[in-house]
Every structure is written in structure tokens, then in C-alpha cells.
Amino acid sequence: xxxxxxxxxxxxxxxxxxxKIECRSLDFQATTMFxxxxxxxxxxMLMATSNExxxxxxxxxxxxxxxxxxxxxLTLSTLTVTSAHPEDSSFYxxxxxxxxxxxxxxxxxxxxxxxxxxx
Amino acid sequence: xxxxxxxxxxxxxxxxxxxLPCNHxxxxxxxxxxxxxxxxxxxxxxIIHGLKNNETNEMASLIITEDRKSSTLILPHATLRDTAVxxxxxxxxVWGGADGLTFGKGTHLIIQP
Numbered sequence: 001x002x003x004x005x006x007x008x009x010x011x012x013x014x015x016x017x018x019x020k021i022e023c024r025s026l027d028f029q030a031t032t033m034f035x036x037x038x039x040x041x042x043x044x045m046l047m048a049t050s051n052e053x054x055x056x057x058x059x060x061x062x063x064x065x066x067x068x069x070x071x072x073x074l075t076l077s078t079l080t081v082t083s084a085h086p087e088d089s090s091f092y093x094x095x096x097x098x099x100x101x102x103x104x105x106x107x108x109x110x111x112x113x114x115x116x117x118x119x
Numbered sequence: 120x121x122x123x124x125x126x127x128x129x130x131x132x133x134x135x136x137x138x139l140p141c142n143h144x145x146x147x148x149x150x151x152x153x154x155x156x157x158x159x160x161x162x163x164x165x166i167i168h169g170l171k172n173n174e175t176n177e178m179a180s181l182i183i184t185e186d187r188k189s190s191t192l193i194l195p196h197a198t199l200r201d202t203a204v205x206x207x208x209x210x211x212x213v214w215g216g217a218d219g220l221t222f223g224k225g226t227h228l229i230i231q232p
Contacts, residue, residue: 004162034219043206044163046219059219093162095220108220110162 003027004096006111013084014119021079021114023094029074030096034108035067038091050077074099084118091115123207128227137194139226141207144188149211152183154192156203157225163206166192202230 003026013019023033031052036044048069049057056069066088068080077096081088095108124142131137143152153168167174167181169190174181180193194201206225210218 006162036219036222043222043224044157044220046221049219091160095162107165110164113160113162115160 004111025096031099033077125226137197139192153208158203
């Protein structure tokens with residue numbers, strides 16, 4: 001159990017276009033989801049925390065108007081990269097935390113990631 | 120969250136035990152030690168976590184020193200599929216919720232055939 005999916009797994013787009021990435025918790029409800037970004041040969045960096053039904057909280061240095069996050073249901077969060085540029089090319093990974101507490105303290109389950117390439 | 124220090128890379132022979140160290144000398148009393156791993160081009164995978172007692176699950180064992188300033192993740196019989204970057208993360212546990220994780224550079228474990 002505790003599977004998180006992301007769609008698409010890979011996307012290539014032209015500079016200036018917008019790209020939407022979906023993150024779904026398949027077999028559990030997640031009040032909180034997280035979005036991370038990983039550049040080549042670097043570690044994951046937390047971008048934002050997404051809470052169902054409320055505005056996302058962004059980490060310092062992450063532009064909220066560029067990276068739009070919507071968490072409209074307990075199983076779906078979306079990240080939209082608006083007006084994408086080549087420097088936004090990265091590996092975007094989401095994680096989800098089960099609602100209501102679990103047997104494992106502060107558990108998070110990660111999606112498989114989305115590789116974004118902006119030409 | 121407390122800072123952690125891990126060796127950048129380690130090699131281990133297939134079938135042997137892989138012992139990955141982590142130093143967290145500034146850990147606070149309410150902070151847990153978590154281990155995740157990331158296989159190339161995949162999302163991170165939770166391995167194990169502990170507070171002060173040693174822990175074991177189907178994937179690994181976690182040994183935490185008595186002063187809690189360091190820990191060791193043990194993969195008892197490493198396979199080629201265990202080749203990955205292993206992250207040691209120290210953080211306060213949040214019951215019924217979660218905080219975003221701060222990943223360091225981790226240890227790149229390479230299992231040799």
C-alpha cells in the first residue's frame with residue numbers, strides 16, 4: 001500500500017509554455033503533500049508544502065507565481081510551472097503524508113518523479 | 120533540524136552487509152533519525168527511522184549510539200539493487216501530520232558484483 005503516482009513521468013516543452021504535473025495518492029488520503037525539485041547531481045530541495053483546501057506554503061526563494069500549486073482533494077495535488085524556461089528543467093518529485101496519523105511517525109511516501117525538459 | 124554528516128560514497132560487495140554511518144552530534148532529545156534512499160532517477164524510498172532504540176524492519180537495521188550523536192544503517196545482505204544514494208535525516212517527528220524533509224548530500228552506496 002501507500003502508493004503515490006505522478007503524471008507525466010517525462011515532459012518536454014518549449015520555452016514560455018506552461019506545464020502541469022499531477023501527484024496522486026492512490027490508496028490513501030493525504031491532507032499534506034510536498035513538492036521537491038532535484039537538479040542533476042544535486043540533492044532534493046523542498047519547494048512547497050501543499051495542504052488540502054488551503055494555500056500552499058513556499059520555501060524561501062521559490063516563486064509562488066511561477067510554481068502554482070493546487071491541492072483540491074485529499075488524493076490530488078498539481079504543480080503548474082508557468083512560462084517555463086530552460087533553467088526550470090529539473091526532476092520534480094512529490095510526496096504525500098497520510099491523513100490522521102499513521103503507525104509510522106511522520107511518514108511520507110514519494111512519487112516516482114517527473115523529468116521536465118524545457119527547450 | 121540537526122545537521123547530519125555522511126561519507127559521500129561507499130562500496131560494498133554483493134552479499135555482504137553494508138554499514139552506512141551518519142553523524143548527528145547536535146541532535147536534540149525530540150529529534151528522530153530517518154533514513155531514505157534514492158535509486159537513480161526515482162523518487163526517494165523510506166527505509167527506517169528511530170529515536171534512541173535500535174530498530175529493525177524487513178529492509179534494514181538502524182543502530183543508534185547511546186549518546187545519539189551517530190547512527191549506522193545496516194543492509195544485512197546487500198544486492199545490486201541496493202545501489203542508491205542513502206540519506207540520513209534528523210528531524211522532529213510530527214504526529215498526525217508531516218513536515219517537508221531537508222535532504223543533505225547523502226552517501227552513494229555502490230554494490231559491487
